[in-house]
Amino acid sequence: MVExxxxxxxxxFDKNGxxxxxxRSFDNFxxxxxxxxxxxxxxxxxxxxxxxxxxxxxxxxxxxxxEPQMIEADGxxxxxxxxxxxxxxxxxxxxxxxxxxxxxxxxxxxxFTTQIGKLPIMxxxxxxxxxxxxxxxxIEKGEDPDDAGGYFIxxxxxxxxxxxxxxxxxxxxxxxxxxxxSRYTLRVFSESGALRIPHLLEQMKxxxxxxxxxxxxxxxxxxxxxxxxxxxxxxxxxxxxxEKDYEDVFIxxxxxxxxxxxxxxxxxxxxxxxxxxxxxxxxxxxREYLDKYLLPHLGETSKDRxxxxxxLCKMVKKFLMxxxxxxxxxxxxxxxxKRIKLPGDLLADLFxxxxxxxxxxxxxxFQRLVKRGKFNSxxxxxxxxxxTNRITSAMATGSWPGGRQGVSQNIDRTNFLGTMSHLxxxxxxxxxxxxxxxxxALHGTHFGKLCPIETxxxxxxxxxxxxxxxxxxxxxxxxxxxxxxxLYSIGVKKAVAGQGSQK
Numbered sequence: 001m002v003e004x005x006x007x008x009x010x011x012x013f014d015k016n017g018x019x020x021x022x023x024r025s026f027d028n029f030x031x032x033x034x035x036x037x038x039x040x041x042x043x044x045x046x047x048x049x050x051x052x053x054x055x056x057x058x059x060x061x062x063x064x065x066x067e068p069q070m071i072e073a074d075g076x077x078x079x080x081x082x083x084x085x086x087x088x089x090x091x092x093x094x095x096x097x098x099x100x101x102x103x104x105x106x107x108x109x110x111x112f113t114t115q116i117g118k119l120p121i122m123x124x125x126x127x128x129x130x131x132x133x134x135x136x137x138x139i140e141k142g143e144d145p146d147d148a149g150g151y152f153i154x155x156x157x158x159x160x161x162x163x164x165x166x167x168x169x170x171x172x173x174x175x176x177x178x179x180x181x182s183r184y185t186l187r188v189f190s191e192s193g194a195l196r197i198p199h200l201l202e203q204m205k206x207x208x209x210x211x212x213x214x215x216x217x218x219x220x221x222x223x224x225x226x227x228x229x230x231x232x233x234x235x236x237x238x239x240x241x242x243e244k245d246y247e248d249v250f251i252x253x254x255x256x257x258x259x260x261x262x263x264x265x266x267x268x269x270x271x272x273x274x275x276x277x278x279x280x281x282x283x284x285x286x287r288e289y290l291d292k293y294l295l296p297h298l299g300e301t302s303k304d305r306x307x308x309x310x311x312l313c314k315m316v317k318k319f320l321m322x323x324x325x326x327x328x329x330x331x332x333x334x335x336x337x338k339r340i341k342l343p344g345d346l347l348a349d350l351f352x353x354x355x356x357x358x359x360x361x362x363x364x365x366f367q368r369l370v371k372r373g374k375f376n377s378x379x380x381x382x383x384x385x386x387x388t389n390r391i392t393s394a395m396a397t398g399s400w401p402g403g404r405q406g407v408s409q410n411i412d413r414t415n416f417l418g419t420m421s422h423l424x425x426x427x428x429x430x431x432x433x434x435x436x437x438x439x440x441a442l443h444g445t446h447f448g449k450l451c452p453i454e455t456x457x458x459x460x461x462x463x464x465x466x467x468x469x470x471x472x473x474x475x476x477x478x479x480x481x482x483x484x485x486x487l488y489s490i491g492v493k494k495a496v497a498g499q500g501s502q503k
Contacts, residue, residue, distance in 0.1 A: 012470075019150040019423045021473035022163075025344030026122040028475055030065050033348045037355055038063045038098070040193050044359055048367040050375055054105050058362070058378060061099040068094045068121050068129055081129050082153055083142035089156030091392060093118040094127060102378050110378060116358065117387030120395055122343065124149020150343075150423050151411050154396045158411040161343040161395075163426045164404075165465070168339045169196065170297045172315060173330040174322045181205065186319045192296035194352050199295065201319055207251040209316055214293045215273045221316060222256040227265035227290060228309035239313035246320045333438050335445035340426060340473060346400065346407060353401045354390045361386055404429070421454065424467040432459040439463065 002008070017023075044058040070080040070090055085092040095115045102110040121127050128149070130138060135145040151160045167173070169191035176184055182202035190197050190213075200212040201221065210218040222236065230236055233253050240249050259265040263283055270282035273289070291300050295308050321327045331337065341349075365381035394400060398408040412422040430436050440462025442452055454466040467473075 016472065017148055018420055018469065019148050022150040022161075022343050022423065023122060023125050024475065025342035025473075026347070027126045027344075029344030029347050029351075030119075030125075030127055033344065034063050034065070034096075034351070036193070037348065037352050040352075041355060041359055044363065046363055046366050046370070048370050050370055055103075057103040058366075059101045059103065061101060063096065063098050065119055065121075065127060066095045066097060068092055068127075079129055081141050081143075082123050085153045086156055086158070090153070091118070091120060091155055092123070092153035093120045093388075093392075096387070100378065100382070112379060114379060114382055115384050116382060117384050117391065120152045120154060120392065122149065123147075123151055123153065146416075148420065148423065152395060152408075154392060157396075158413070159395060159408050160411045160422055161346050161408055162406070163343070163424075163467075164341040164346065164407070165338055165426050165428045166341060167332060168337050171337060172318060173332060173337070174319065176329060184319065184323045186315060188295070188315070190295045190297045192300070194356075195293070195296045197293055197296060201315055203248070203319070203323060207248050208255055209248070209252055209319070211312070215289070216269065217272075219269060219272050220252065220256055221312060222252045223259055223265045223268055224290070224294070225309050225312050226256065226259050227262060227269055227286065228294075228305040228312070229262055230306065230309040230313075231260075231262055231265075236313060239310065240317045240320070242317075244325070246324060248320060248324070249316075333441070333443045335443065335449060342473065349401055350391060350394055354387055357390065358382075358387050421466055426450070426465045426467060428463040428465075430463055432463055436463070 038060050041060055044060070046056055046058075049056040068080050068085075069077050070085075071077050080090065080092065082092055084090070096117050096119050097113055098116045099111070099113050101108055101112075124130055124147075130141065130143060130149075133141065138145040151158050153159070167189065169189045171188065173187045174184055175187070180202075181204055184203070186201035188199040190199060197213055201209065202212075202218075203209045209221045211221040211224055212218050216224075225236060230239075236253065237249055240246065256265075259268060263279075266283040266286040267279055269290075270286040273286075275282045275285050277285075287302075290305070290308075291302060295311060298304050298307050298311060322329060361383060362378075362381045365383070366375070366378065369375040369381065395408045398406045400407040406427075409422070412418040428439060430439055442462075446452065448468055449471050451466045451468050455461055456464055
């Protein structure tokens, strides 16, 4: 028996809380994801601009979140603490400030900082007024020093964002079909910023392998590979048939023998999606589609095309290994193939869509003023109430982008254990009215991550779960970068155009 085990356990909880992942996720959203979302917007170019102006550009620059505050009846502003927000039925939120600049014909004519809305703040996060306070100071502010935080206060109600379990993006999943022209299908959900594009690979009875994504519906995958710059049949063959020769590769190469060059393949793809302009325009537009919508997580520039070609070859190889060699199918219930969306990720989805709404509203107000001839400054085209109302409405009702319901819920205050259970709840996106036996079953990879006992009886059994008490959740960006740096440090090299395989 381990002596002084209570001291060891208490030492662990001195540094790690039950819901640290939620709080770190929110801090990461405010400090890192918010600036990225604004960066994704890029330059805003109105279609209707003032007379005698050739080029008008609006740029959204730096974004940051202030301290939680409230506005009194006399118009004065002051810092607010969570307990006051609860008692006075206020929303515990901080102002969001954005630096905006306007350029006319390449010259900056205006630069200012404005408030674009308010963001509800997670209690006990780094941006909360309680952050860093000691036990006595918390009691003085009317707070329970043992309260874990991790929730929001909207109109005096304590609301919690329920963690969502979903299939991992940017991973290959191969399924066997009971019906349909293709016995097997390979799926990849490629995610980059606001884009989440499903890619589908299937093989028809004649042996041709087809790829579907966005507007491209069942186009030969070898045409896409050649359009990305891997034109030589030998390079494609070496990449796929590196370990074993598959006849299907030669069948597809024979059927694609008409595409002698990259331009021929691009012209073919452009015709497949209905582009009818001249050859040069078709080639240019097909390139733009491939850069932006084909596997966007690998990059969206011209230099990333060859990497995409290599990855498509590897996908075809994996598909043929399952279809021809009988390799095992993907296990969707393995927790390596799952990701948990924490409150910060859910807020990022909400904020990303609403920033687009704000930009469209700015454009509408700008063009309306220009038509009336009353345009003076871009300060008056930004409505701060729009973003605030849309975010607080979603968090108060639980209605989230994508038609999801119940993402935000009133916190369970029956007792302390009920509260902690609610804060650590994880729900699946699968429908509770369907069978989904495999998804409901306990999987070996749940060990140490999910509680094997705490799940409700009835239709939601196995779909509504809870994190294990000692479970810790990592944040993808930093860990993935560390692994990438480690791989390059031990000799892994990036793909170079013209090589048959990656070293």
